Amino acid sequence: MRQTWRWFGPNDVAKIEDVVQAGVEGVVTALHHVPNGVVWSAQEIAKRQEEVRKTSTGAPSGLEWEVVESLPVSEDIKKQKGDWKEHVANYRTSLENLAAAGIEVVCYNFMPVLDWTRTDLNWRVAHGGTCMRFDINDFAAFDIHILQRPGATADFSNEVVVEAGRRFDAMDEDAKIALARNVTAGLPGSTETLTLDGVREHLAQYGQISAEKLRQNFIDFLEQVVPTAEKLGLRMCCHPDDPPFSLLGLPRIMSTEADYTAILDGVDSPANGMTLCSGSLGARPDNDLPGIMERLGSKVHFLHLRNVSRDSDAISGSFYEAEHLGGDTDMVALIAAIVREEARRKREGRADHQIPMRPDHGQDILDDLGRKAQPGYPTIGRLKGLAELRGVMRALEHKTWGIVQ
The missing domain is CATH 3.20.20.150 (Divalent-metal-dependent TIM barrel enzymes)
Structure with a gap:
């Protein structure tokens, strides 16, 4: 190699x-x-x-x-x-x-x-360092409650939907903003990022x-x-x-x-x-x-x-x-x-x-x-x-x- x-x-x-x-x-x-x-x-x-x-x-x-x-x-x-x-x-x-x-x-x-997706860019691991993490419950909280995508709940299990709701209710505004920013971070190194409205617009165009x-x-x-x-x-x-x-x-x-x-x-x-x-x-x-x-x-x-x-x-x-x-x-x-x-x-x-x-x-x-x-x-x-x-x-x-x- x-x-x-x-x-x-x-x-x-x-x-x-x-x-x-x-x-x-x-x-x-x-x-x-x-x-x-x-x-x-x-x-x-x-x-x-x-x-x-x-x-x-x-x-x-x-x-x-x-x-x-x-x-x-x-x-x-x-x-x-x-x-x-x-x-x-x-x-x-x-x-x-x-x-x-x-x-x-x-x-x-x-x-x-979305070119790549993580819900946490600085997740703490056992030795004290950090790494990137994708958590399906946090992503569901973003999809269902922050993005508010129509029909989003149907794409997750009942257990994930319930946990996503619990996590969203526990978030303050800063946590909600951080989660949305992490999910929409875009291609590494790129100067192009997406807003929530931009994501919604793309989703509408992909609908068919x-x-x-x-x-x-x-x-x-x-x-x-x-x-x-x-x-x-x-x-x-x-x-x-x-x-x-x-x-x-x-x-x-x-x-x-x-x-x-x-x-x-x-x-x-x-x-x-x-x-x-x-x-x-x-x-x-x-x-x-x-x-x-x-x-x-x-x-x-x-x-x-x-x-x-x-x-x-x-x-x-x-x-x-x-x-x-x-x-x-x-x-x-x-x-x-x-x-x-x-x-x-x-x-x-x-x-x-x-x-x-x-x-x-x-x-x-x-x-x-x-x-x-x-x-x-x-x-x-x-x-x-x-x-x-x-x-x-x-x-x-x-x-x-x-x-x-």
């Missing part, structure tokens, strides 16, 4: 010199300031590349921007409304500009309205879009951009839904292995691939992460390695972000499947036999607790996770004792 680090640009709490000291080989970043649907210009791409190549003192970093995360797909494209055709054309232009700059891997997602219709819209999008990506030698890779189940009555179509199979088969191309995020997919108990890697590995272009601990075996359940080798996903088994896939690719002579990986998220520990980094992206917590993952990788790849000789 090629070790990378997500960096949010010059305003990131972690500076490029910190990334250098982490010992990674490349950087994952994006043009977060560019509005969704707008072309990523060659000039802006070049500017970000130069920012990656230098530390804050101006010294060479030795690093390059290697993976885009994310090149956002606009809501108009997902809904096929408004300026969606123009946005698709702009997306192709952005791909051309990225390829001209030498960047080959482009991560994105197709989640409607079923899972089947959204999946067809996704395939329509891919049919228009994947040929461009393939011609340019790019590898596009869709990130799974986070969490991987329906929220706010919206369809979620990238939550399971079957969802990915439908999209990868629907537009069969080496440029149409998967971002395997062990944390997102691992929030569902019916997702077999090592098995998914074994079966879909040839189309995995990017890896997010993190872990979650689930409160129960419910499909739509609560979870928190655990330590990288803790949680409910067998990380050693998953990395073993990745190592085998990379060895298979190398035997086939694939130029992309080394899959870019980044330690995804992390718990806030030590000095992280006062740094106010992007939610889920503490410097020390991610470095701890990377060290743990790196140890597993080194053992499994060892020339004498590893699984691939």
